[in-house]
Amino acid sequence: MAKTDVLSLAILGMLAEQPLHGYQIRKRLGGELGPFRALSYGSLYPCLKRMLGAGLIAADESEADAVRAGGSKRSRIAYRLTEAGQARLADELASSGASSWDDETFDVRFSLFGKTDSATRLRILEGRRTRLAERLEEVAEGLARMRDRHDAYTAELQRHGLERVEREVEWLDKLIENERSAPRGTDHHTASAGDNN
Amino acid sequence: MAKTDVLSLAILGMLAEQPLHGYQIRKRLGGELGPFRALSYGSLYPCLKRMLGAGLIAADESEADAVRAGGSKRSRIAYRLTEAGQARLADELASSGASSWDDETFDVRFSLFGKTDSATRLRILEGRRTRLAERLEEVAEGLARMRDRHDAYTAELQRHGLERVEREVEWLDKLIENERSAPRGTDHHTASAGDNN
DNA sequence: ACCGCGATGTATCGCGGCGATACAACGCTC
DNA sequence: GAGCGTTGTATCGCCGCGATACATCGCGGT
Numbered sequence: 001m002a003k004t005d006v007l008s009l010a011i012l013g014m015l016a017e018q019p020l021h022g023y024q025i026r027k028r029l030g031g032e033l034g035p036f037r038a039l040s041y042g043s044l045y046p047c048l049k050r051m052l053g054a055g056l057i058a059a060d061e062s063e064a065d066a067v068r069a070g071g072s073k074r075s076r077i078a079y080r081l082t083e084a085g086q087a088r089l090a091d092e093l094a095s096s097g098a099s100s101w102d103d104e105t106f107d108v109r110f111s112l113f114g115k116t117d118s119a120t121r122l123r124i125l126e127g128r129r130t131r132l133a134e135r136l137e138e139v140a141e142g143l144a145r146m147r148d149r150h151d152a153y154t155a156e157l158q159r160h161g162l163e164r165v166e167r168e169v170e171w172l173d174k175l176i177e178n179e180r181s182a183p184r185g186t187d188h189h190t191a192s193a194g195d196n197n
Numbered sequence: 198m199a200k201t202d203v204l205s206l207a208i209l210g211m212l213a214e215q216p217l218h219g220y221q222i223r224k225r226l227g228g229e230l231g232p233f234r235a236l237s238y239g240s241l242y243p244c245l246k247r248m249l250g251a252g253l254i255a256a257d258e259s260e261a262d263a264v265r266a267g268g269s270k271r272s273r274i275a276y277r278l279t280e281a282g283q284a285r286l287a288d289e290l291a292s293s294g295a296s297s298w299d300d301e302t303f304d305v306r307f308s309l310f311g312k313t314d315s316a317t318r319l320r321i322l323e324g325r326r327t328r329l330a331e332r333l334e335e336v337a338e339g340l341a342r343m344r345d346r347h348d349a350y351t352a353e354l355q356r357h358g359l360e361r362v363e364r365e366v367e368w369l370d371k372l373i374e375n376e377r378s379a380p381r382g383t384d385h386h387t388a389s390a391g392d393n394n
Numbered sequence: 395a396c397c398g399c400g401a402t403g404t405a406t407c408g409c410g411g412c413g414a415t416a417c418a419a420c421g422c423t424c
Numbered sequence: 425g426a427g428c429g430t431t432g433t434a435t436c437g438c439c440g441c442g443a444t445a446c447a448t449c450g451c452g453g454t
Contacts, residue, residue: 007411023432031343032351034336034358043411045434076432113350139231146228153310154229160368161231167364171357204440220403240440242405272447273403 004092006105007039007047008056012081012089013112015057019080022048033107048079056085089115096120101128117186122179129172136165201289203302204236204244205253209278209286210309212254216277219245230304245276253282286312293317298325314383319376326369333362 004012010033014025022044029039051057060078081089093116100109106128113121143158201209207230211222219241226236248254257275278286290313297306303325310318340355 005410021432022434023430027431031339032347032355034339034355038412040412040414041434042413042436046410107354111348111351111354114348142228142231150229151308151311154308156372157304157308158229158231164361164364167361175353202439218403219405220401224402235441237441237443238405239407239442243439 004088005047006108007043008051009089009092009105009112010037010108011047011051012056012085012092013108013115015079015081016086016089016115019060019078021076021078025079033111037107051085054084055082056088058082094120096123096127098127100124101131115186118179118184122176125172125176125179129169129176132165132169132172136162136169139165201285202244203305204240205248206286206289206302206309207234207305208244208248208276209253209282209289210305210312212276212278213283213286213312216257216275218273218275222276230308234304248282251281252279253285255279291317293320293324295324297321298328312383315376315381319373322369322373322376326366326373329362329366329369333359333366336362 010029011025014020014028020028022041026039026041026044029037048057052059057079058081060080062076062078093112099105101124106124109116109124116124139158139162143155143162146155146158207226208222211217211225217225219238223236223238223241226234245254249256254276255278257277258272290309296302298321303321306321313321336355336359340352340359343352343355
C-alpha cells in the first residue's frame with residue numbers, strides 16, 4: 001500500500017481546485033500555509049515526478065511552439081489530478097489515523113478541512129489535542145526535573161516552549177468546541193474565484 | 198572560512214561543559230531543547246565525524262578491554278573539545294550576524310546565552326525581534342489580501358499563525374527589556390553539578 | 395542461577411527536503 | 425533597446441531523519 005507523504009497531499013489538495021504549473025503550486029503553498037512550509041524547487045519537481053510515476057497526476061504540455069532553429073520552446077506544464085489522484089485524495093481526506101495529527105502533517109491536513117467531513121475533522125482535532133497534551137506533560141516534567149541545576153536561559157527557553165504548546169492546546173479546544181456546536185458538512189465551492197497569478 | 202552549522206554549534210556548547218558520549222549528547226539535546234530539536238543518530242554521528250575531521254573535537258577511547266576470542270570490546274567514545282574547538286565556540290558566541298536569529302539557529306544560540314556577553318545577547322534578541330516583526334507584516338498582509346475568496350479553515354490557520362508570531366514578539370520584548378535593565382555578564386559555573394545519565 | 399528486558403552505546407543506509415544555481419523567455423519601464 | 429523583475433522548468437550536493445543492526449550492561453523476576 002503506497003503511502004502518501006505530506007507534500008504530495010498538499011499538492012493533491014491544491015490541484016483538486018484547478019490545474020496548476022509547478023511554479024504556481026510553489027507560490028500558492030507559500031502563501032496559503034504562511035511563510036511556514038515554504039516549498040523549494042528541490043522538493044517540488046522530484047515530488048511531481050514521483051506523483052507522475054504513481055499516476056496520481058497528469059502533465060498537460062501547452063504553449064509548445066514550433067521548434068525554432070536550434071531554439072527551445074518556452075515549455076509550460078500544467079498538472080492536473082487523474083482519477084487515481086482524486087481517489088487517493090478522497091481516501092486521504094477520509095482517513096483520521098495517528099499520522100493525521102503529526103507535527104509535520106497536521107497543518108496541511110487542517111488546511112484541507114473544507115473538503116473533509118465533520119466527523120473526521122473532529123477526530124483529527126481531538127487526536128492532535130491529545131498528542132499535544134502528552135507533550136505538555138513531558139515538557140513540564142522535564143522543566144521541573146531540571147529545576148535549578150541548570151542555565152537560566154535554557155530554563156526560560158523551556159518555559160516559553162511550554163507556553164507555546166499550551167496556547168496550541170487552547171486553540172484546539174476552541175476549534176473542537178466550534179466543531180461540536182456547528183458541524184456543518186464539507187462545503188465545496190469556497191475557493192477560487194478568478195484569481196490568476 | 199569554514200562555517201559552523203547549528204548542530205555543530207549545539208554540540209560545541211554541550212561539550213564545553215564536559216566530555217560526553219554520543220549517546221549522552223543526543224539525550225541531553227533532547228532534554229534541554231525540549232521535545233523540539235530532537236537529534237537523530239543519522240545526524241549525530243556524521244556530524245561528530247565532520248567535527249573530528251575539522252579538528253574541533255577529539256575522541257577519547259576508553260573502557261577498551263582486551264579483545265576476547267573473536268569478540269569486540271564494548272567501545273565507548275568520550276568526545277571533548279580541542280583548543281581549536283574552544284576557539285571556534287568563542288568565535289561563534291561572540292558573533293551576532295543575521296544567521297544568529299534565523300529560525301533554525303536562534304533556539305540553540307539562545308540556549309548558549311549563559312556563555313554570551315550581554316551586548317551580543319541584546320543584538321541577537323533585537324535582530325530576532327526585527328525578523329519576526331517583518332514576518333508579522335507579511336502574514337498580516339497576506340491574510341488581508343486573501344479576505345474572503347478563500348477557505349475558512351485556511352484563513353483560520355493563517356490567523357493562528359499570526360497570533361503565534363505575535364506571542365513570540367511579546368516574549369522577545371520581555372527578554373529585551375530584562376536584558377536592558379539587568380545586563381549581567383556571562384555567568385559561568387551555572388551548570389553541571391554531579392548529574393550523570 | 396538464569397532469563398529477559400530496557401537502557402546504554404556506536405554505526406550505517408536510503409529517502410527526501412532544501413538552498414543554490416542554471417537556463418530561458420516573457421513583459422515592463424526608461 | 426537595454427535592463428530587470430517575474431514566470432517557468434530542472435538539477436546537484438549536502439545533510440537531517442527514521443529505521444535498523446549490533447553489542448553490552450545491569451536490573452528485577454522466578
